[in-house]
Amino acid sequence: MSDVCKIELAGQTYELPVITGAENEKAIDISRLRQETGYITLDSGYGNTGSTESEITFIDGEKGILRYRGIAIEELAEKSDFVETSYLLIHGVLPNQQELSAFRDQLTYHSLIHEDMLRFFDGYPPKAHPMAILSSMVCSLSTYYSDSLDPNNIGQVQSIVPRILSKLRTIAAYSYKKSIGQPVIYPKNNLSYCANFLHMMFAVPSESYEVDPELEKTLNMLFILHGDHEQNCSTATVRIVGSSDANLFASISAGICALWGPKHGGANQAVIEMLETIHKGGGDVKEAMRRAKDRRDPFRLMGFGHRVYKNFDPRARVIKAACDRVLSNLGVQDPLLDLAKRIEEEALSDSYFLDKRLYPNVDFYSGILYRAMGIPTEMFTVMFALGRIPGWIAHWVEMKKNQERIGRPRQIYQGATNTSYIPIQERS
Numbered sequence: 001m002s003d004v005c006k007i008e009l010a011g012q013t014y015e016l017p018v019i020t021g022a023e024n025e026k027a028i029d030i031s032r033l034r035q036e037t038g039y040i041t042l043d044s045g046y047g048n049t050g051s052t053e054s055e056i057t058f059i060d061g062e063k064g065i066l067r068y069r070g071i072a073i074e075e076l077a078e079k080s081d082f083v084e085t086s087y088l089l090i091h092g093v094l095p096n097q098q099e100l101s102a103f104r105d106q107l108t109y110h111s112l113i114h115e116d117m118l119r120f121f122d123g124y125p126p127k128a129h130p131m132a133i134l135s136s137m138v139c140s141l142s143t144y145y146s147d148s149l150d151p152n153n154i155g156q157v158q159s160i161v162p163r164i165l166s167k168l169r170t171i172a173a174y175s176y177k178k179s180i181g182q183p184v185i186y187p188k189n190n191l192s193y194c195a196n197f198l199h200m201m202f203a204v205p206s207e208s209y210e211v212d213p214e215l216e217k218t219l220n221m222l223f224i225l226h227g228d229h230e231q232n233c234s235t236a237t238v239r240i241v242g243s244s245d246a247n248l249f250a251s252i253s254a255g256i257c258a259l260w261g262p263k264h265g266g267a268n269q270a271v272i273e274m275l276e277t278i279h280k281g282g283g284d285v286k287e288a289m290r291r292a293k294d295r296r297d298p299f300r301l302m303g304f305g306h307r308v309y310k311n312f313d314p315r316a317r318v319i320k321a322a323c324d325r326v327l328s329n330l331g332v333q334d335p336l337l338d339l340a341k342r343i344e345e346e347a348l349s350d351s352y353f354l355d356k357r358l359y360p361n362v363d364f365y366s367g368i369l370y371r372a373m374g375i376p377t378e379m380f381t382v383m384f385a386l387g388r389i390p391g392w393i394a395h396w397v398e399m400k401k402n403q404e405r406i407g408r409p410r411q412i413y414q415g416a417t418n419t420s421y422i423p424i425q426e427r428s
C-alpha cells in the first residue's frame with residue numbers, strides 16, 4: 001500500500017500523495033496543495049524542498065554516499081577519466097568504445113574559440129577575477145551560435161554541448177594567461193582533455209612543455225569529483241534559469257556566478273586564503289577554532305560544513321587520501337597540508353563541530369592539490385566550474401526532457417498593507 005500524507009487545515013483534512021525515490025527517499029507531493037487548500041509551504045533555503053525528480057546523482061548525506069548514475073564516486077575517481085564521466089553524466093550510461101572515441105573527438109575538435117573573442121580579454125582590468133571573465137565569456141560565446149540557441153531543439157542542443165565543454169576549458173586557460181601577461185597557448189589536438197588544459201595553462205611559446213602524467217591523472221580525479229552534486233546552489237540556478245527557456249550558454253553562465261560565492265564553490269579559494277592567514281600568524285589553530293565558534297565573529301572555518309553531508313563528504317576523503325601521494329610524487333612540501341590536517345583533527349574532537357555535524361567538505365583539501373599542481377589561488381573556483389560543467393549540462397538537459405514548468409517560487413508577503421501615495425512636499 002502506498003503512503004499517503006494527511007494534513008488538517010482549518011478543520012478540513014486533505015490527502016497528499018507520497019513519492020518514493022529509487023533509494024527509498026520519501027517526499028510529500030504538494031504540487032496541488034495551493035490549488036486545493038489555498039496554503040503554500042515556507043522553506044527558507046529550500047532545506048526541505050525537492051524541486052524535481054532526477055535520475056542523475058544520488059547522495060546519502062548521513063552515510064556519506066555519492067553516486068553518479070548509480071556508480072560510486074570512489075570507483076569513478078579511481079577507474080574513469082573526466083571525459084568518460086562527463087559522457088556518463090550527460091547521456092546516463094557509460095559509453096562503449098565507439099561512443100567514447102566519438103565524444104573525445106568532439107571535445108578535441110571544438111576547442112578553439114573565435115579569434116575575435118581573444119580581444120575581449122584585453123578589456124578586463126589585470127586583476128579581474130577569472131570567474132567574472134568565465135561567466136561573461138560563456139554568455140558571449142552564445143552570440144557566435146545564434147542559429148543553435150533554441151533550447152527545445154534537441155539537434156541544436158546536442159551541437160552546443162561538446163562546444164561548451166571544450167571551449168570553457170580554453171577560455172579558462174586563456175584568462176589565466178592574459179592575467180599574467182603571457183601569450184595564449186592554443187589547444188593541441190594530440191592531447192587529452194585534461195592534458196590539453198594543463199598545456200594551455202603552463203606552456204609558453206619559447207620552449208616545449210611536456211604534461212606531467214601525475215598532474216593529468218590528478219586533474220582527471222579532481223574534475224570527476226566535482227562533476228555533479230544534484231540540486232546544489234549553482235545547479236539549481238542552471239535549472240531555474242533554463243526553465244525560462246533561456247539558452248544553455250546563458251544558463252551555464254548563471255551557474256558560474258552562483259558557484260562563485262564563498263559559501264559554495266568559492267570556498268576552495270577561501271580555504272587556502274584562510275590557511276595562509278593562519279600560517280602567517282604563527283599557525284594558531286586553537287585561536288582559529290575559538291573564532292569559528294564565536295557567533296559574534298563572522299569568521300567561519302572555510303571548507304567545513306555542508307547542507308547535505310552530516311557525517312563526511314566522500315569527495316573530501318578521496319582528495320585527502322590523494323594529497324600525501326600526489327605531493328610526494330610531485331616533490332612538493334606544503335606546510336598548509338599539515339596545518340589543514342591539524343585543523344581537521346582539532347575540529348573533529350571539538351563538541352561545537354561534532355554537535356553541529358560539521359565535517360571537511362570537498363573544498364577543504366582540493367586547494368592543497370591545486371596549489372601543488374601550480375594552479376594559482378584565484379583560479380581554484382574556475383577549476384571547480386570546469387569540473388561541474390557536465391553536471392550542469394546533464395541537469396539542464398533532463399529538465400528540458402521532462403518539460404518542467406518555469407521555476408517560480410512563491411512568498412508570504414510581510415510588508416506594508418494598502419497605503420496611499422504621499423506627494424513629496426507632504427512627507428515628513
Ligand code: ACO
Pocket residue numbers: 045262263264265267292293299300301302303304305306307308356358361362363
Ligand atoms: N564554521 C563554523 N560554524 C559553522 C560552519 C563553519 N564552517 N558551518 C556551519 N556552521 C554553524 C552555523 O553557524 C550554524 O550554527 P547555529 O546553529 O548556532 O546558528 C550551524 O553550524 C548550521 O550552519 P548553517 O549555515 O545553518 O548550515 P547551512 O546548511 O545553511 O550551510 C554551508 C552550509 C553554507 C556549507 C556552511 O556550513 C558554511 O558556510 N561552510 C563554510 C563555507 C564552505 O565550506 N562552503 C562550501 C560548501 S561545499 C560546496 O558548496 C561545494
